[in-house]
Amino acid sequence: MAATFASKCSRVGRSLWGGLGNNLSGLLSASHETACNHFLSQQQRTFIQMRTVLKVVDNSGAKKVMCIQALKGKKGARLGDTIIASVKEAYPNGKVKKGKVVYGVVVRAAMQRGRCDGSEVKFDDNAVVLVDKQGQPIGTRVFGPVPHELRQKKHVKILSLAGHIA
Amino acid sequence: MALSTSRTLLRSFASLSPFARCSNSTSYGDSLWSSEPRAIFKALLQEWKLGFPSLSRALYCSTADFKKNELLELQEVEKVLSDVRADNVKVIPVQKHCAWADFMVIATGRSTWHVKNIAQALIYKVKQKQKGAQRLMLPSVEGQEGGKWIVIDSGKVVVHALDEKARDYYSLESLWTTGTSEKEPIQDLEKALVKIRRKNNSKKQAKKSA
Numbered sequence: 001m002a003a004t005f006a007s008k009c010s011r012v013g014r015s016l017w018g019g020l021g022n023n024l025s026g027l028l029s030a031s032h033e034t035a036c037n038h039f040l041s042q043q044q045r046t047f048i049q050m051r052t053v054l055k056v057v058d059n060s061g062a063k064k065v066m067c068i069q070a071l072k073g074k075k076g077a078r079l080g081d082t083i084i085a086s087v088k089e090a091y092p093n094g095k096v097k098k099g100k101v102v103y104g105v106v107v108r109a110a111m112q113r114g115r116c117d118g119s120e121v122k123f124d125d126n127a128v129v130l131v132d133k134q135g136q137p138i139g140t141r142v143f144g145p146v147p148h149e150l151r152q153k154k155h156v157k158i159l160s161l162a163g164h165i166a
Numbered sequence: 167m168a169l170s171t172s173r174t175l176l177r178s179f180a181s182l183s184p185f186a187r188c189s190n191s192t193s194y195g196d197s198l199w200s201s202e203p204r205a206i207f208k209a210l211l212q213e214w215k216l217g218f219p220s221l222s223r224a225l226y227c228s229t230a231d232f233k234k235n236e237l238l239e240l241q242e243v244e245k246v247l248s249d250v251r252a253d254n255v256k257v258i259p260v261q262k263h264c265a266w267a268d269f270m271v272i273a274t275g276r277s278t279w280h281v282k283n284i285a286q287a288l289i290y291k292v293k294q295k296q297k298g299a300q301r302l303m304l305p306s307v308e309g310q311e312g313g314k315w316i317v318i319d320s321g322k323v324v325v326h327a328l329d330e331k332a333r334d335y336y337s338l339e340s341l342w343t344t345g346t347s348e349k350e351p352i353q354d355l356e357k358a359l360v361k362i363r364r365k366n367n368s369k370k371q372a373k374k375s376a
Contacts (some may be wrong), residue, residue, distance in 0.1 A: 011296050
């Protein structure tokens with residue numbers, strides 16, 4: 001399990017052991033921890049809005065999409081919301097081509113989302129799964145972790161195609 | 167040394183994934199020291215089963231005494247599917263690798279109308295079960311407008327009604343029977359990057375170096 005995580009991490013450009021090592025060293029030195037976790041020194045993450053580039057985590061053929069509209073919410077889309085996006089980068093032989101306007105469901109967001117038990121969940125990147133207008137996923141598999149919030153938002157199809165559920 | 171490795175493992179469980187971070191993950195981590203991590207993690211995930219109406223019921227069902235108050239039971243689902251004459255009904259127990267559902271039922275419909283009918287029949291069964299109750303708790307249905315793939319989520323049992331084409335396209339059984347990690351796309355990538363020597367089918371005589 002750690003090996004698959006490490007391979008996924010290396011793709012993003014971060015090493016799993018590096019991250020865990022940071023956690024451990026943070027545990028040991030309290031002053032370092034408080035300096036790192038000080039709220040003013042951390043980046044404030046916001047919504048997914050127009051011009052946000054997101055990663056595509058299914059095998060529909062697209063690699064990167066740019067959000068052009070968040071369907072619900074005045075400020076932008078959050079975890080579990082649907083967006084309209086334009087494909088900016090795609091694999092050569094895939095179901096979607098570059099320049100196509102698609103719908104997508106946000107499955108990972110850097111902005112934290114509160115859960116009903118009071119905890120918050122946030123991810124390291126912004127990721128989206130492409131769907132059609134009726135909500136059917138275009139790809140057949142979803143990679144990486146997906147949160148439980150999709151069940152509340154009636155995206156059980158994406159949950160059932162996903163391998164790992166956070 | 168063993169304690170530190172187990173601590174790193176528990177920390178990775180407590181943070182839910184290498185990418186996800188919980189704000190109060192340290193509090194979960196403290197509770198994880200004492201007992202077996204996997205069971206506690208599964209219990210936490212069960213608590214976070216959001217979305218379907220009988221959330222509180224499912225919590226009590228899983229932890230406290232066993233109340234037969236689920237929206238849809240497995241036997242009822244099978245009976246309804248056989249009544250509606252759905253093809254190729256498959257029941258997959260996913261308790262081991264899915265924390266949010268216990269059984270996945272996949273059924274095929276012969277046409278979009280048939281798929282919609284399967285969903286309607288299941289909802290009718292739930293309504294019948296709750297006849298006379300003050301409030302009707304219905305399972306969540308997705309994909310009702312287009313009749314290609316309808317998912318009925320009733321807590322422990324998730325029913326997928328697809329048509330033939332969608333079933334071949336998504337191939338859900340291969341996803342759940344082989345386990346959580348999907349190895350296929352990585353293998354294709356490896357094959358794509360391998361350099362293959364071109365086949366030499368020319369009839370020209372090879373030059374012999376003297």
